[in-house]
Amino acid sequence: MNKFKILKLKEISTIYNGKTPSTENEENFGGDIPWITPKDLSNSKTQYIDKGERNISMQGFKSIGGKYLPKGTILLSSRAPIGLLSIANKPLTTNQGFKNIVCDSEKIDYLYLYYLLKTKILDIENLGSGTTFKEVSKSVLEEFFIKIHENIPTQQAIASVLS
Numbered sequence: 792m793n794k795f796k797i798l799k800l801k802e803i804s805t806i807y808n809g810k811t812p813s814t815e816n817e818e819n820f821g822g823d824i825p826w827i828t829p830k831d832l833s834n835s836k837t838q839y840i841d842k843g844e845r846n847i848s849m850q851g852f853k854s855i856g857g858k859y860l861p862k863g864t865i866l867l868s869s870r871a872p873i874g875l876l877s878i879a880n881k882p883l884t885t886n887q888g889f890k891n892i893v894c895d896s897e898k899i900d901y902l903y904l905y906y907l908l909k910t911k912i913l914d915i916e917n918l919g920s921g922t923t924f925k926e927v928s929k930s931v932l933e934e935f936f937i938k939i940h941e942n943i944p945t946q947q948a949i950a951s952v953l954s
Contacts, residue, residue: 796938799934799936802898806893807860809888811887812852820851821848824848825841828845829868829872831844832875839877841883842883859883860893861893862882863893863901865901866879870926874916876912900946902950
């Protein structure tokens with residue numbers, strides 16, 4: 792039996808804003824910590840990402856709160872442009888141009904959500920607001936409704952077929 796639920800993103804995941812260390816301090820950059828920007832996604836043709844053009848240092852990492860996004864996090868560019876998607880292939884960080892979606896694995900498979908969000912990019916773009924450039928806020932994205940299959944093995948089977 793096919794059972795679907797309509798839920799807000801915040802009911803199945805936790806969304807984190809990306810952050811950028813001060814660019815005025817060169818010691819914040821050039822380390823070993825992967826730091827992803829929207830440019831990295833626009834240059835990438837792959838579904839998974841594990842490094843960007845630049846890394847940050849431990850000093851830079853600590854200056855932005857020192858939190859790694861876990862492997863399997865969905866990276867969604869939220870400005871300039873809105874709607875680029877990728878999946879973290881290892882623990883990493885992102886700049887402020889991202890909303891990073893960490894799935895609750897008891898409610899949704901990250902690969903299933905990735906494919907579902909790909910079909911909703913235009914809807915997500917339309918959530919953007921701002922005068923200089925459009926941006927989707929964390930609070931707006933958390934309230935975004937999606938229809939998901941409630942069974943995790945079925946979600947995984949669907950994602951497997953799409954992969």
